[in-house]
Amino acid sequence: MEQIAEVNRRLALTDPLTGLPNRRHLERYLDRVLAPGVLAASHQTGSRLRRLSLVLFDVDDFKRFNDRHGYPEGDRVLAAVASVFSRASANSSWRLESRGFPDRPESRHRAPGRVGSICDPPFAARLGGDEFVVIFADMRAGRVRAAAERIARAVARHPLLSPRGVTVSFGLAALFRWQDALAAADRDLRRRRAAARSRRTGAFGTFGRKCSACAGFPAPRGAPTPSAPRPISAMNATHPTPIELGDLARTAEGFARAAGEVALGYFGARIEVETKADDTPVTIADREAESLLRAEIQRRYPDHGIVGEEHGDVHPGAPVRWILDPIDGTKSFVHGVPLWGVLIGIEVEGEPVVGVVHLPALGETVTAARGLGARWNGEPCSVSTESRLDRSLVLTTDEAAYHGHAGEAGWRSLAAAARMTRSWGDCYGHVLVATGRAQVMVDPVLASWDAAPLLTIVTEAGGCFTDLSGESTIHGGSGVSSNPALHPRVLKLLAGGADPVR
Numbered sequence: 422m423e424q425i426a427e428v429n430r431r432l433a434l435t436d437p438l439t440g441l442p443n444r445r446h447l448e449r450y451l452d453r454v455l456a457p458g459v460l461a462a463s464h465q466t467g468s469r470l471r472r473l474s475l476v477l478f479d480v481d482d483f484k485r486f487n488d489r490h491g492y493p494e495g496d497r498v499l500a501a502v503a504s505v506f507s508r509a510s511a512n513s514s515w516r517l518e519s520r521g522f523p524d525r526p527e528s529r530h531r532a533p534g535r536v537g538s539i540c541d542p543p544f545a546a547r548l549g550g551d552e553f554v555v556i557f558a559d560m561r562a563g564r565v566r567a568a569a570e571r572i573a574r575a576v577a578r579h580p581l582l583s584p585r586g587v588t589v590s591f592g593l594a595a596l597f598r599w600q601d602a603l604a605a606a607d608r609d610l611r612r613r614r615a616a617a618r619s620r621r622t623g624a625f626g627t628f629g630r631k632c633s634a635c636a637g638f639p640a641p642r643g644a645p646t647p648s649a650p651r652p653i654s655a656m657n658a659t660h661p662t663p664i665e666l667g668d669l670a671r672t673a674e675g676f677a678r679a680a681g682e683v684a685l686g687y688f689g690a691r692i693e694v695e696t697k698a699d700d701t702p703v704t705i706a707d708r709e710a711e712s713l714l715r716a717e718i719q720r721r722y723p724d725h726g727i728v729g730e731e732h733g734d735v736h737p738g739a740p741v742r743w744i745l746d747p748i749d750g751t752k753s754f755v756h757g758v759p760l761w762g763v764l765i766g767i768e769v770e771g772e773p774v775v776g777v778v779h780l781p782a783l784g785e786t787v788t789a790a791r792g793l794g795a796r797w798n799g800e801p802c803s804v805s806t807e808s809r810l811d812r813s814l815v816l817t818t819d820e821a822a823y824h825g826h827a828g829e830a831g832w833r834s835l836a837a838a839a840r841m842t843r844s845w846g847d848c849y850g851h852v853l854v855a856t857g858r859a860q861v862m863v864d865p866v867l868a869s870w871d872a873a874p875l876l877t878i879v880t881e882a883g884g885c886f887t888d889l890s891g892e893s894t895i896h897g898g899s900g901v902s903s904n905p906a907l908h909p910r911v912l913k914l915l916a917g918g919a920d921p922v923r
Contacts, residue, residue: 439503605689681781710747744873750847766873776874804884808906813860818846
């Protein structure tokens, strides 16, 4: 009887088609791992289970495959896909240092049975239908993404699946309440899949690697596409050619997409928010995304300078300098609002020449290089031609920023003259201006890393970007984007002058 009961128990927790743990098993497993007592004990042992990451996989176009080939063949495909996940959860070669963070060597060598090793190796389960889940413990977001990409490639190369063109998409989320993480991973999966289809990157476009170096921002007509970005020693740093600027723009866009994937792994989850000395928030997502950007830049362009919001300067005297804001709109990010972006600006001899704003949660990217125009998701974009303020949409990040500010009266005058105002702010407001969907965006307080890509993007889109005094700079401490027809009037109103039209 005990043996029968044991068999029944296993059957109740195992998917009969694939042999993987089923959803019920997953729920029990995570309830045990995430139990408050277990987490508290892990902090007392020194193993410190600090983070669980959930990766949701979904077979692409599986319903269409079933309709075309029949359900028996679909079951064979699911079983083959499941075999890849079984290998991922059983074979130590798939772990990719999942036993601990590189900066926590004590977590790499856990004694058997200690609480911190409860999720080693990764845990794989079938949720039902064509959905699978893999859980990783104590693993950085970049490594989780790399493991997910590796699993996706293994599915596509499987001898049974490859001839049938079967691929999988995935979504990432950090795990606190697992139901919330599953929903967040599903949203991430759908965003990745939609972005991949819009970029037409093929089977593996869901993690944005195929197109990062070749799509979006084109090289000048007739110019050969370099196989790899050229180092600073091979560039004319003082007067870069259009080919070199196009190369930098494509590379910067690829870096921004990669950093966006890291940040998306945390978006929608409950993460700790710290307050910096300037009273602005920062999270682990900001730091990890900027670390990835810095590592990629230093690997590809070791002589270039780097300045970012979260870390110090690198090569401050270099003629080419990358200015980074890993998450512009952190307040929106931590509240689950998708109006945040990864910002990259590049200066040559102090002059902005390349700008990238990538909005991962919205699947939008705007890229520009001096003399080469601006592109929105790979297509040319331009500012609005509206010349009347009473028919214009005027944006700002937060109207409360004007309270007690010297420009409060000016903002009120501008708002009164506009058709309507909205607080669709941070980098998103400037993107709306550059793509012609809004006419004016005003930021009374703007750091250089916030403005770094905006001057290039807005001007290359045919618009104007200045500080409140009218100077075209990213270092003026403020920013105003609009079109040439409206810009003088907007600046005059913001300065508190009389409306020249009235």
